[in-house]
Amino acid sequence: MGTKASVNRSWHLKSRPVGALKDSDFELRDSPLPPIGKGQLLIRTVYLSLDPTHRLWTREKASYMPSVKLGDVMRGFIMGVVEQSNNEAFPQGCVVTAILGWSLYNVSDGGVADGSMISKVEMDPRLPLIARFGLFEHIGLTSYFGVIDILRPRPRETLVVSGAAGAVGSLAVQIGKIYAGCRVVGVAGTDDKCRWLTGELGADAAVNYRKGPLAESLRKACPDGIDTFFDNVGGECLEAVLDQINMNARIAMCGAISQYGNDEKPYGPPNIYNLLMKRARIEGFIVLDYAADKRWWAKAHDDITNWHLQGRLKYRIDVVKGIENAAKAVTKLFEGTNTGKLVVQLSEEPARN
Ligand SMILES: NC(=O)c1ccc[n+]([C@@H]2O[C@H](COP(=O)([O-])OP(=O)(O)OC[C@H]3O[C@@H](n4cnc5c(N)ncnc54)[C@H](OP(=O)(O)O)[C@@H]3O)[C@@H](O)[C@H]2O)c1
DSSP: OSSOOOOOEEEEOOSSSSOOOOOGGGGEEEEEEEOOTTTTTTEEEEEOOOOOOHHHHSSSSSSSSSSTTTSSBBEEEEEEEEEEEEESSTTTTTTTEEEEBBBBBEEESSSSSOOOOOOOOOOOTEEEEEEHHHHSSHHHHHHHHIIIIIIIOOOTTTTEHHHETTTTHHHHHHHHHHHHOOOOEEEESSSSHHHHHTTTEEEEEEEEESSHHHHHHHHHHHHHHHHEEEEESOOOHHHHHHTTTEEEEEEOOOOOOOGGTTTOOOOTTTTTTTTTTTTOOOOOOOEGGGGGHHHHHHEEEEEEHHHHHTOOOOOEEEESSSSSHHHOOOOOOOHHOOOOOOEOOSSOOOOOO
């Protein structure tokens, strides 16, 4: 892993995945370092965020974003340093986040027409650079708005979080406690993850969905029923929760990772009509939509920063080093072998004063 490369190196989408993502769906290719034109900048990638949404972007049908074309460089959330710039808004040396390629280097037009949603990172001297992906961006902001705006929990209500030991889920667990003092129950795939949730993260209970019938374990962990559900998983987990919701329950549909590999016919819970019986609400949301509300976005940053600095909001990063390991690493999300935020480090962080 070096900071300077004479050639660019990128992962391209080789085949449409069948089922979960596999490393063989991608191909690593070298190309000359791209020159920059008027208004453009060259970004050296420091961190590449690996996300379940990559599975949605690689299918034929568009999701909330267009799908990546076969042969194209794979799209991802990156954090990097501007190495060369013909764009005053992004001077050389500044750190940016953007939706660009799984590449050592990316050229951007500053977000004018490239759809990169590029933004300059205000470096908070109290936080390490990687906290950007651990606590903010499409991770912490998703947990924040999902809990606070979609679920609107009230004190002492029971909040269940699926995918609870993952990047978004682990923050949602803690925000449920901090924001409303909920009784929080996490659902995760190993005993170690469950222990992390009830130990370090302060969940009231945690359920290993791979051990025994989930419905039964949830019933034990939620003796007063379920008022709010932050769902990252969908499928059978959603079904088990739907059977146990209370009157006026709220469900935030943040993700459905258990169904991302089911392109033909994703599993829809047969008991969905229980929403009707319980006058309950289910609402999908995409965090990127919140970015337009600058004041609320800034408040979310302030709240998250303060909670973290007060020691009440913790995050964990799962770092894989080297671009050559990115395609293998993304499979961890579907095998459940990551804990916390999965990132690949492609080059060294810039020095900080
Ligand atoms: N709506 C939005 O704007 C938005 C933004 C970001 C992310 N998301 C969504 O939020 C969810 C979590 O994303 P993340 O980045 O935080 O990923 P993550 O939770 O860090 O990683 C994925 C985790 O999902 C679990 N998982 C994988 N396959 C599963 C299955 N078949 N059944 C149950 N659990 C399974 C695994 O944990 P276990 O060991 O527990 O199985 C795995 O560690 C995803 O659905 C993602 O698409 C939505």
